[in-house]
Amino acid sequence: MADLTKKAIAEGLKELCHHKDFNKISVRDITEQCGLNRQTFYYHFQDKYELLDWIYYQEGFVYLASDVTFDNWHEHMEKLLEMMRENQIFYENTISASPQCFEDYLFQITCTLFEEAIQRLDSSLRLKEDDVKLYSRFYSYGMCGIIRDWVRSGMKENPKSLSLRIRKLANDSEKMASLRLQGQF
Missing domain, CATH: 1.10.10.60 (Homeodomain-like)
Structure with missing residues (x-):
């Protein structure tokens, strides 16, 4: 109830x-x-901001918070973007009025995903824990900025196209890290 x-x-x-x-x-x-x-x-x-947090989590970030792997995260991102586009007026209105609520949730979830991805590569990178956290925050801020800008520009780009472009960026970064380890970069 x-x-x-x-x-x-x-x-x-x-x-x-x-x-x-x-x-x-x-x-x-x-x-x-x-x-x-x-x-x-x-x-x-407690207030409308707590309600807003609840909506963001229940209707959106649940796509990024469950059963996500390094190989399928872009599919979950696409679902999130599609849901946001279906509710475009709501997201444009609330994100422009209170961008921090949205970005805080998105940042927390993407940061965790990037930490897991970096740790997966870490056996060969031998990064310190502080470096893993720094790298994951760096990529998470980028992800939040891309999605925020997508919303502010009217969500014109197709969610599938955007999620695939973000995936390509992540894959290219992973390849560059691998080449660097092999001394080719």
Whole structure:
């Protein structure tokens, strides 16, 4: 029952974002939109930002958080981008109003993925743990920036095309690291 209520509140916010700037939406607006009282809202969420975090995770980042491997992560990225494009007005509205909420979640998830990928290569690289974290943060910031820019430019590029281009970049980086280890780069 709690999940159904959270989903109803989330749908209320998403609908309001089609007509009103996220920064101008109040908890009262959300509860009126979904036909619930404010107490019900506050039982589930502290404020609209916590609700926004919940939506980002439940509807988007779940694609990047489960069953992802170095070989299939681009497919999960494509699903995330497709879902964002299907909800384009909501994502454009909320990311422009509160970019940090979106980027924080995306950064955490991509950073973990990049750490795993680097550790996979690390047997030959022999990197220090601090270096692995630095490299994964570097690539994660790039990923967040690419997706943020994609949203801000109106999500014009096809999600599959963008995810394949990002995959190519990652593969090219892996090949360059391998060549460097072999003394060819």
